[in-house]
Amino acid sequence: MEKIIIAEDDPISRIIIAKAVESMGYFAIQTANGAHALELVQSNPEVALVITDISLPDLDGRDFVKSIRANDETKNLPVMIISGVVSYSQIIEVLELGASRFLPKPIDIREVKRLIPKLISGDEFDRGQKPAGKSA
Amino acid sequence: MSDVVVFDSTGALDRVCGDSDLLNELFGMLQEQAGIIVPEIQELLKSSDLPNTSKKAHCLKGALGNLWANVAKNVAQELEIAAKNGDANKAETLIKVLEGEIETFYGVFKTYQSEKR
Numbered sequence: 001m002e003k004i005i006i007a008e009d010d011p012i013s014r015i016i017i018a019k020a021v022e023s024m025g026y027f028a029i030q031t032a033n034g035a036h037a038l039e040l041v042q043s044n045p046e047v048a049l050v051i052t053d054i055s056l057p058d059l060d061g062r063d064f065v066k067s068i069r070a071n072d073e074t075k076n077l078p079v080m081i082i083s084g085v086v087s088y089s090q091i092i093e094v095l096e097l098g099a100s101r102f103l104p105k106p107i108d109i110r111e112v113k114r115l116i117p118k119l120i121s122g123d124e125f126d127r128g129q130k131p132a133g134k135s136a
Numbered sequence: 137m138s139d140v141v142v143f144d145s146t147g148a149l150d151r152v153c154g155d156s157d158l159l160n161e162l163f164g165m166l167q168e169q170a171g172i173i174v175p176e177i178q179e180l181l182k183s184s185d186l187p188n189t190s191k192k193a194h195c196l197k198g199a200l201g202n203l204w205a206n207v208a209k210n211v212a213q214e215l216e217i218a219a220k221n222g223d224a225n226k227a228e229t230l231i232k233v234l235e236g237e238i239e240t241f242y243g244v245f246k247t248y249q250s251e252k253r
Contacts, residue, residue: 010195012162012169012202016151023153084198106201109151 002048002120003027007037007064008082009057013107017051017082020109024116034059038067041074048120051112054083054094062097069098078119082107142237143244144204151202156252162203163245169199170238177215177231181224189227190219196234200241208237 004021008014009032018028026048031037034056041047050068054061061081068074081094084105091102100119103111117123152158173196180189197212211234218226 010198010202012165012199015158015162015165016202019153019155019158084194105198107151109153 001025001027003029003044003046004049004051004116005029005031005037005040005044005047007031007034007050007052007056009033009053013053013082013105016109017107017112020112021051021116024113026116033057034061034064038064041068041077042071045073047077049078049080049116051080051082054081054090055085062094065094065097065099078122080112080115080119140206140210142205142207142241143248144206145248148204151204159203160249163249166199166203166205167242170196173199174231174235174238181228181231184224186219186222186224186227190216193219200238203241203245205238205241205245208234208241211237 004026006014006017006021006028008017008030011032014030014032018030021028029040029044029047031040034052035058037050037052037056038059041050052061052064056064061083065079065081068077068079078100079098080101080103081099082103082105083090094102101115103115148159149156152162173192177189177192177196180186180192193212193216197209197216200209200212211230215227215230215234218230
């Protein structure tokens, strides 16, 4: 079963996303902590996608994306960034850093469910990236 | 704001993939969160800490939005903006309005729960 990491410090948002992820047959790994999320990404090669808030208490989502992209093992892992504070400059910034998708809060769960398989299969990448192990 | 519903049960159920038990669980979590954040905001306003008031209002806005508590969410958003703009008087008024709207939402949600049983 493919795993999806959900890094979100707001428990209600985290549970809602996890519910959607599990309803699609994926295994949701939940954490409220950015450093823990990074550790999980690096220690679980079967992780297919990361969904993270842009602002975690211990790690900025932008730094999270940078760390993922800087590691050869995880550099192609799709990352969906979510945020309650949305500006064009913020969206552009996270996409330029290598995030695959940006979604505003409150989460549109239909959009999350639409995007998950596309991001995992590599059909919907804003930056022409393909997930690890499924290169073009 | 008159056409905004206090609680959109269809939207809320949709957000939790139709799982009404989970919705009830999230409602409990929201009550817990709001029970902490609202008094925190009141204390922050007493010490004129508007930047942190804005941050706390932002958290509350997110939690209320997730449960489709639309009216309360909109007031939390107004509070977030007022605090961000340094308008202490407006923020003090809005926290009182927000308390009332959260209580209204609780009432509507509990009615919804009892009707679903």
